[in-house]
Amino acid sequence: MFRTIEWMDDANNVRLVDQTKLPLKTEHLIISSHKRMAQAIKTMEIRGAPAIGAAAGMGMALAALESGASTKNELLEFLEHAADTLNTRPTAVNLTWATTRMLNVARAAEGDPNKIVQLLISEAKEIAEEDVRMCRDIGENALRYIKPDFTIQTICNAGSLATVHLGTVGAVVRVAHERYSGRIRVYAAETRPRQQGAKLTVFEMMEDNIDTTLITDGMIGTVFKEGRVDCCVVGADRILRTGHVTNKIGTYTMAITAKYHDIPFYVAAPMSTIDWDTDPENLVIEERNPDEIRVINGTPITVPTAKVYNPAFDTTPPELVTAIITDKGVVELPDEDKMRGLRDC
Amino acid sequence: MFRTIEWMDDANNVRLVDQTKLPLKTEHLIISSHKRMAQAIKTMEIRGAPAIGAAAGMGMALAALESGASTKNELLEFLEHAADTLNTRPTAVNLTWATTRMLNVARAAEGDPNKIVQLLISEAKEIAEEDVRMCRDIGENALRYIKPDFTIQTICNAGSLATVHLGTVGAVVRVAHERYSGRIRVYAAETRPRQQGAKLTVFEMMEDNIDTTLITDGMIGTVFKEGRVDCCVVGADRILRTGHVTNKIGTYTMAITAKYHDIPFYVAAPMSTIDWDTDPENLVIEERNPDEIRVINGTPITVPTAKVYNPAFDTTPPELVTAIITDKGVVELPDEDKMRGLRDC
Numbered sequence: 001m002f003r004t005i006e007w008m009d010d011a012n013n014v015r016l017v018d019q020t021k022l023p024l025k026t027e028h029l030i031i032s033s034h035k036r037m038a039q040a041i042k043t044m045e046i047r048g049a050p051a052i053g054a055a056a057g058m059g060m061a062l063a064a065l066e067s068g069a070s071t072k073n074e075l076l077e078f079l080e081h082a083a084d085t086l087n088t089r090p091t092a093v094n095l096t097w098a099t100t101r102m103l104n105v106a107r108a109a110e111g112d113p114n115k116i117v118q119l120l121i122s123e124a125k126e127i128a129e130e131d132v133r134m135c136r137d138i139g140e141n142a143l144r145y146i147k148p149d150f151t152i153q154t155i156c157n158a159g160s161l162a163t164v165h166l167g168t169v170g171a172v173v174r175v176a177h178e179r180y181s182g183r184i185r186v187y188a189a190e191t192r193p194r195q196q197g198a199k200l201t202v203f204e205m206m207e208d209n210i211d212t213t214l215i216t217d218g219m220i221g222t223v224f225k226e227g228r229v230d231c232c233v234v235g236a237d238r239i240l241r242t243g244h245v246t247n248k249i250g251t252y253t254m255a256i257t258a259k260y261h262d263i264p265f266y267v268a269a270p271m272s273t274i275d276w277d278t279d280p281e282n283l284v285i286e287e288r289n290p291d292e293i294r295v296i297n298g299t300p301i302t303v304p305t306a307k308v309y310n311p312a313f314d315t316t317p318p319e320l321v322t323a324i325i326t327d328k329g330v331v332e333l334p335d336e337d338k339m340r341g342l343r344d345c
Numbered sequence: 346m347f348r349t350i351e352w353m354d355d356a357n358n359v360r361l362v363d364q365t366k367l368p369l370k371t372e373h374l375i376i377s378s379h380k381r382m383a384q385a386i387k388t389m390e391i392r393g394a395p396a397i398g399a400a401a402g403m404g405m406a407l408a409a410l411e412s413g414a415s416t417k418n419e420l421l422e423f424l425e426h427a428a429d430t431l432n433t434r435p436t437a438v439n440l441t442w443a444t445t446r447m448l449n450v451a452r453a454a455e456g457d458p459n460k461i462v463q464l465l466i467s468e469a470k471e472i473a474e475e476d477v478r479m480c481r482d483i484g485e486n487a488l489r490y491i492k493p494d495f496t497i498q499t500i501c502n503a504g505s506l507a508t509v510h511l512g513t514v515g516a517v518v519r520v521a522h523e524r525y526s527g528r529i530r531v532y533a534a535e536t537r538p539r540q541q542g543a544k545l546t547v548f549e550m551m552e553d554n555i556d557t558t559l560i561t562d563g564m565i566g567t568v569f570k571e572g573r574v575d576c577c578v579v580g581a582d583r584i585l586r587t588g589h590v591t592n593k594i595g596t597y598t599m600a601i602t603a604k605y606h607d608i609p610f611y612v613a614a615p616m617s618t619i620d621w622d623t624d625p626e627n628l629v630i631e632e633r634n635p636d637e638i639r640v641i642n643g644t645p646i647t648v649p650t651a652k653v654y655n656p657a658f659d660t661t662p663p664e665l666v667t668a669i670i671t672d673k674g675v676v677e678l679p680d681e682d683k684m685r686g687l688r689d690c
Contacts, residue, residue, distance in 0.1 A: 193561050202648055203647070213653065213654050214651050218537060218596075219656065222630075249563055250562075250566075293535070293559060293561055301540050307559065309532075310560075
């Protein structure tokens with residue numbers, strides 16, 4: 001199965017998918033120095049918060065291998081410089097979280113530097129595996145809803161490419177695909193303006209040999225009416241304690257259309273996505289650059305001065321959500337009591 | 346106001362918008378020979394059934410001017426050749442309809458050739474004006490629903506560019522805009538895959554100084570929820586006697602989403618769009634080339650071998666339609682009895 005980033009034990013280096021080339025070219029980069037990893041993070045050859053955390057952890061392990069240190073102090077000094085080098089994107093909290101975690105492991109370790117290097121490699125792999133496990137737990141928890149021969153409607157990309165492996169919605173699809181011997185299909189909505197469905201979801205599903213059909217966003221009504229899909233599974237950028245789900249623009253329209261056709265509408269996201277503080281009426285939706293709509297691949301598709309409304313996300317109210325599926329468990333027909341119940345269980 | 350094609354009385358030639366250059370360049374062609382008009386029709390510098398009919402009529406008038414005939418017989422012979430030259434698109438019924446109508450006028454006319462030439466010019470202008478009047482009648486009939494300061498949600502392009510002037514949905518917008526001193530605004534849905542909303546509707550509304558905002562198809566839920574539009578007005582490729590409306594893909598999803606928000610959903614189309622024979626269960630929806638979805642402006646937006654579902658149209662059932670607005674009158678909450686009532690009144 002497709003992995004966004006992976007530690008290669010045989011060569012002690014890192015293999016990652018160059019996301020700047022997708023979806024037209026699948027090129028893997030082999031990275032064997034922390035400086036090259038810093039560059040990969042900076043130029044977004046790897047992107048997505050969990051994936052970046054794993055990249056930073058592996059970058060620190062590479063630095064440990066590079067150091068050639070003969071004492072623990074030499075090693076620590078080298079790693080502190082490496083952490084600075086890897087922190088190339090100031091707003092990526094996973095980046096500093098991962099480099100700090102690696103430094104703490106090195107500081108706490110006893111024994112000769114070679115042993116500490118091995119500990120650091122293990123820790124980097126563990127950071128990646130924790131993300132994979134979280135995704136897998138979401139996928140396992142979804143199995144109560146996803147049956148063999150289901151076709152799943154998705155929007156945007158909540159797949160492997162933002163995580164180390166599997167993704168969130170990606171895990172729902174992949175775990176079922178694995179469990180049901182390939183008897184799972186996907187309909188991917190293009191997701192204008194940025195077309196992550198067409199660019200990323202179609203790509204990674206095809207990489208994993210999952211039967212995937214691309215449609216444009218306006219086709220969902222026809223796809224639902226014709227009985228082409230059994231349920232929708234969407235990701236979330238933020239879930240409120242009330243069960244309101246903020247996700248990529250187009251999700252709300254899909255939820256309304258699913259309700260009209262009595263098609264179940266599931267949200268798959270980790271517990272860390274739940275915002276326990278914000279009230280629905282205080283949600284602010286970011287408006288993005290009009291050229292995301294007006295220009296595709298560098299060519300205008302409308303009058304270049306056209307007025308545009310470009311909200312990046314929308315919010316689906318809980319009455320349109322059949323269930324929220326997290327790594328910890330599920331909440332059906334979500335409301336504030338049930339959400340708190342999941343948190344406190 | 347913006348006209349797709351127009352007879353210029355001062356110069357006795359035809360001015361039309363070169364539709365192959367839209368929306369990035371607004372170039373008008375001045376056409377003063379029937380051979381050049383034939384070329385314009387063939388290369389789709391002008392397109393859309395009603396607009397092509399007008400172009401053919403004006404092409405015949407140009408031929409009459411070119412003929413230099415000194416007898417009626419010479420003129421008729423020249424016109425018959427011209428009609429053959431103009432019939433460049435075999436499936437365009439409006440083309441032969443218009444050239445035949447012009448030939449019949451010439452055949453029936455008495456008097457010297459110069460007088461007949463003037464008659465033909467008048468007839469060509471009349472063909473165009475009939476189309477304008479039909480559109481205007483739709484716009485007038487819509488005024489009972491469209492109030493000052495309304496914002497109208499559209500999809501695809503049912504505007505001037507397929508007709509001589511105004512369009513169908515275009516007429517609803519323009520007649521109200523004219524009647525209410527400009528107090529009408531438009532939200533235009535992009536309409537993937539072919540983006541006629543972005544390419545054509547935005548262009549022609551901006552040409553007429555109508556305040557227009559472009560959105561992607563998935564944004565309609567947010568636009569409706571935020572109260573940004575007062576009603577939807579869509580065109581129709583075919584309306585069944587039951588009130589089912591076949592229109593550009595995305596219309597059905599928009600109708601469902603409008604219903605959920607209690608936003609009126611109007612269909613604007615001429616009586617000639619109504620198909621009195623076909624049953625809803627026998628409707629066949631054309632599937633088009635997958636590359637309409639996979640490629641935009643020559644550049645792939647997904648894996649080039651991605652599987653695609655690309656229905657060109659969808660069908661909105663009558664229970665989602667607030668009213669059908671035709672040139673003859675309106676039908677609210679359409680059903681078969683009311684549709685027949687409109688026909689027979």
